[in-house]
Structures are given as C-alpha cells and as structure tokens.
Amino acid sequence: MQEHDTSWVRTEMALAQPAPASVRGMGAWVRTNLIGSVGDAILTIIGIALVVMILPQVINWAFINAQWTGPDRSVCATVAQGGIQADGWSGACWAFVNAKFGQFMFGTYPIEERWRPILVAVLFVALLVPMLIPRVPRKGLNAILLFLVLPIVSFVLLVGGMFGLPHVETSRWGGLLVTLSLSFVGIAVSLPLGVVLALGRRSKMPIVKMLCIIFIETVRGIPLITVLFFVSVMLPLFLPAGVTFDKYLRALIGVSLFAAAYMAEVIRGGLQAIPKGQYEGADSLGLGYWQKMGLIVLPQALKLVIPGIVNTFIGMFKDTSLVIIISMFDLLGIVKQNFSDANWATPQTARSGLIFAAFVFWLFCFGMSRYSMYTERRLDTGHKR
C-alpha cells in the first residue's frame, strides 16, 4: 500500500482467532493478579507470610490441642490451674460447648419439652428449603405454609398451654431458638411492611406520605437498644392497667418495626432507580396502581436492592443479640451467661464459647449472603455488558 493511498477495499473478511497464550490460563492469572507489579509482588509475599505465620497456630489451637469432650473444667485447664493438661497447654475447650450445647440452642427451655422446638426447627427447614429452590413447584402454597401456617403452629408448639402441651414461659426461651425466631419473624414482617412504607413515602397522598415519613424517621433516628427499652419498659406505662404484653412479644415487635424502617429506605432506593418509562409503559397499557407496582415496578426494584435487603437482614439477625438488654438470652447472651459457671471456668472457656457463637452467627449470615448472590444472578435478565 502506498503512503497516501486513500482507496482500499478488503478482499477477504478476517477470521476470528483464539486469544494469545499471554491472556489465557493459570500463568496469565498469576501474572496479572499476584505479581502484576513490584507493589503487587510485595503484597503477595506479605500475604503469604502472614498466612504461614498465623494459620498453623490457629489450627493447632482450634483442632490439634482442642479438647472435644469432658465432664468438667479439668480437661481444659493446666495442672497449675487445677486441671489435667500439661503446663503451657493452650487449646480450644470444645468440651464446654459440647456440654452446654442444649442450652446454647434452647436456653432454659425444659429438657423434657425440647422436642417441641426441635419439631419446629424440622418443620421450618422442611418448608424453607423447597421455598429457596426455584425449581420446586407450588411456591404459593409453600409461602402460605411458611409465612402463615408455620408461625401459628410454632406459636402453639413453643408456647403451649393448649392441646395438652404444658405452658412454657417465654422467659425460659433462649439461645439459638430466640435468635432464629426473632430473626425469622423480623424478616417476614419487615420486608412487606418495608414495601408498604416505601410506597407510602412516595405516595401522592399527603397524609399517607407524612405518616410514613414520621414512622421511618422516628424509628431510624433511635438506637435499637432504645427501641427495645421503650417497648419493654415504657410501653406498659401507656397500656391500660392489667394489660400485659409478653416480653418476648415486645422484643419481636421492636425488632420488626426497627428493621421495617430500614427496609423501607432500602426499598425506596430501589424504587427511585426504576426509570419513569417503566411507570409510563405500565400506565399506557391501562394497568392500575397495584398492578403497576406489583407486576412491573416492585419486581425490578426489589431485584436491584437485593444486596441492601440482605444487608438489612444480616444486620437484624446480629442485632437480635441486643435483646440481652431486656434480660432475654439469645445465642450470644446464653453463651456469655455460661462463662460464670464455676464448673467450667477456665482461661479457654470464654474464648471457645465466643468463637462458637461467632461461628454460628457467621454460618447463618454467610448462608444468607451466598443465597442472595445466587438469587441476583438468577434474576439477572438485563444482560448488561
């Protein structure tokens, strides 16, 4: 081709070729991600060094030196501390968790009645798992069973006092039972309530809008501890004499309303991200307000804010620990309460108990997080490139 030749015609279209080896495979990944530059390489080396230094100690403490079973504190204490371990021994005291496992799960729920929360847990899992798997049919029926029937059945089973079941005071509930039941009700109530509040806040009706704003801003502006205090200490003052509210129920209401206020703002963020054209498209077809919201706007808005919604769920799940402020013992509360058991008091007890509690919390939160990511991918029809 000449230097100033401006006329040229391609005679054959170029064919697509495989990418060069430098951008494919393991070697390319290491080059770009681990040793991309001098700084990257240094950070990689520091990272590997930290793992090499810390990981063996953790494994040693948590698994190799750990005591898994035992009757009392002696298995987790050195000779000097009145136990059987050699001086200088350090390991996790899983024997403590093992011995107290029932309490961690159910609090002081009577042992002979513990089949009731176990049955509730089994029912819960049996209904939740098919709900979470998209392929399983009959989602509507499943949802009714999970969100309407199960709470009623659980209430009857857990509280008792009818159908020949002995009554169990909610003050005897504790552990994971409290954590999970508070969270489940909180999630099941806060999402629909949050949707209603978010729609209300964007409503054109001034009174509805004002009520929603007042609720959201009031609840959001107050720490959860204060809300819990309020419902447990102050609420009885406003109720007529003789009307008493169960403490657990009060915590349930407090947590649910609190989460709903946060949820409303998360969902409002999603609603704002839906282009006006979607509303107009729905309007132009003659869809009514609820059809437009339920079929067009909310499915898209909720999908957009799945990370925010799950963030709120996870936050609420962990915040249930604050019910300790109204002397209810959730998982963390009951673990901490057991530190003072003289039978198990060793230097390793608190550490082991807290790590166990943290692990259980993490397990549930991580599960929620992974499931939300799966859902996001599944619902992604945008095909954004």
Place this chain on the structure above:
Amino acid sequence: MATENAVSAEEIKVNAAKMQISTTDVAIDIIAMHKWYGEFHVLKDINLKVMRGERIVICGPSGSGKSTMIRCINRLEEHQKGKIIVDGKELTNDLKKIDEVRREVGMVFQHFNLFPHLTILENCTLAPIWVRKTPKKQADEIAMHFLKRVKIPEQANKYPGQLSGGQQQRVAIARSLCMNPRIMLFDEPTSALDPEMIKEVLETMVGLAEEGMTMLCVTHEMGFARKVANRVIFMDQGQIVEQNTPAEFFDHPRHERTKLFLSQILH
C-alpha cells in the same frame, strides 16, 4: 430524506383508496386545550379533531410540545384547561375513565419501555391477562399472532435485553396491539434506533396504517409522513402552527416557521 422515500402519484392513489377515513366518527377531539408545567405554559390553545382511520404525523422542533400533546391523549400528562375527548370519553380526574381510555389507546415510546424482567411473550400478555382478564392460553395465542406480524415470533422466550433496538421497538408495537387498541400513539418511535433498524420499524407502522388504524405519530421521518399520513401537523412553541396534507405541507409550506424547519431538515 424525503426524496429517498418519495412516493409515486400512483402509490398515493392506491393508499388513498385503502384509507377508509370516517367522516362522522370522531376518534379524538381536543378542544381549546392548555397545559402548564408549573408556571411554564407548555401547550397553548390546542384544537385538533382526529377522525377514525386518520393517520396524523406531528412534527416540529424539539421543545415544541409535540410529545407532551400526544401524552395528554392517554393522560400520561394532565391538561389544565380545555377538553380532551377520546373515543367519546372525556379525560378528567376520574381514574376509571382514564383506565378505560388507556385500554383503547396503545402507545409506543421512543425508548420502547419494555419490561426488562419479563420475556417478550410475557411483555405482550401481561396487560391482556391482568387488564382485559383474557385467559392465559388465549393471551399467548394473541401475542404470538402479533409477534408473527411484527416478524419476530422466534424471539418470544427471550428477554428484551437480548434483542436489538429495532426488534425491541417492534415488540413494543406488538405489546400495544395485543390490547386490541382503537387508536395508536407513537412518540418518536425511531429516534433512538440505529439507522439500519429504522426501516424495519417503519415498515411495521406502514402495515398498521394500511389496515386503517387511527394513528398519531410524532416523528421526523418525512418519508413515512409522505407515504402514510393524511395530515401533517407542525407545532412550535406549544401551539399548532400549520396543518395540511403531506403533499401541500412539504411542497408549499405557508408559515415562515414551517419553511425554516423544513429547510433545516430536508437538506
């Protein structure tokens, strides 16, 4: 642009024969209508009578209020003064009436406004099922019929995000047609499309016009206006400045603003 799609006199005659415009049946009647955005007087004294079967092209510079005007016809925008009567029903704050009108008036938007979380088929069947209460099976059949008509039945189970702009706009037209509307509004249907896709959408619209659909199109496709419109309306500064048959409008514009506009776009 106009010369490209210039239509022979013969063709115009054939089209005119197909145009069964009613002389008595008024589809849309806009009487002394005004609209304000806050303090801004955006539409001034709009008077327009559209007969059934008529095809009207509305053009004008940007900001002249042409989109706002046709959006008033299905109450996506509210007017503050005057009357709009669509299919014998006057548009007021009566929500039931508004929904009735919207059911009979289809609208196609510049940016398609398909529902991205639903498949093409679901986009088309949603309104028939929920608004017209058509059984799902029947709604599916109707949707497939119209998807075939806009020549994309094979895309029925894809999502809007997987289609090209031209295909999406054709789906949007099919979605409106599934409601069996008596009037169709087009709000710059080809303005957001790549040049290569404009033709396929215009062909669909021409087909619709030949079947006698009452149509109002805001568009700058002057070839389309010459081919199918029986009336071209020119708007500027929120008012109708000139209206005429396409031949007269393009060849002998009368208002100074119209002349200027046409000289700008028909270079």
